[in-house]
Amino acid sequence: MTDEQVLAATRLWLEKAVIGLNLCPFAKAVYVKNQVRLVVSHARHADDLLEELDCELDLLVATPAEQVDTTLLIHPTLFDDFLDFNDFLEVADGVVDEHGLEGVVQLASFHPKFQFDGTEPDDIGNYTNRAPFAILHLLREDSVARAVEAFPQAETIFEENIKTLEKLGHAGWQALGLPS
Numbered sequence: 525m526t527d528e529q530v531l532a533a534t535r536l537w538l539e540k541a542v543i544g545l546n547l548c549p550f551a552k553a554v555y556v557k558n559q560v561r562l563v564v565s566h567a568r569h570a571d572d573l574l575e576e577l578d579c580e581l582d583l584l585v586a587t588p589a590e591q592v593d594t595t596l597l598i599h600p601t602l603f604d605d606f607l608d609f610n611d612f613l614e615v616a617d618g619v620v621d622e623h624g625l626e627g628v629v630q631l632a633s634f635h636p637k638f639q640f641d642g643t644e645p646d647d648i649g650n651y652t653n654r655a656p657f658a659i660l661h662l663l664r665e666d667s668v669a670r671a672v673e674a675f676p677q678a679e680t681i682f683e684e685n686i687k688t689l690e691k692l693g694h695a696g697w698q699a700l701g702l703p704s
Contacts, residue, residue, distance in 0.1 A: 527564045530600045533656040534562060540700040545692070547652055547685050550671035559593035567602055570612055574619055577660060581623050584662050595662040603658040606637040616660060630668065632661040636703060648694060652685045656703055 543552045554560050567573035580595050603609035613633055634655035639645055672678040698704050
């Protein structure tokens with residue numbers, strides 16, 4: 525796939541699922557203000573992706589939130605296996621710590637085969653974290669805190685997302701034009 529195709533698929537997922545289904549009530553504001561940085565990784569190995577993560581962390585903290593509030597580091601080919609990606613996340617979190625950014629930046633993750641522990645692979649609840657590609661989402665802790673403050677029932681988001689997806693079902697997800 526070309527970078528343009530990867531970005532188009534990612535934007536479709538953001539617009540139809542994350543924002544369209546309100547899976548993240550905080551996403552729309554930064555997305556419409558063009559404060560979401562989308563970066564397609566061409567890393568050939570996990571070590572290369574960690575170097576890209578280094579660069580993106582540096583860029584995020586050096587850039588005012590009004591310009592780049594959050595970053596999606598998208599890798600379309602490196603982590604086909606979710607468990608490998610999940611293992612990689614521990615190393616990626618270590619990179620955040622090495623940068624001295626614990627409490628400043630947090631990582632969230634998305635994957636085409638995302639699966640919560642104790643669920644079946646086709647459980648519709650897993651789709652809350654399913655994306656067209658493996659994605660490392662770099663979030664500013666300050667921005668998350670402000671968003672949570674503005675959303676009084678932030679702790680209910682996960683449960684509401686599950687209800688939304690159960691109501692939508694697999695057919696509804698596919699009707700959005702999203703991969704399943």
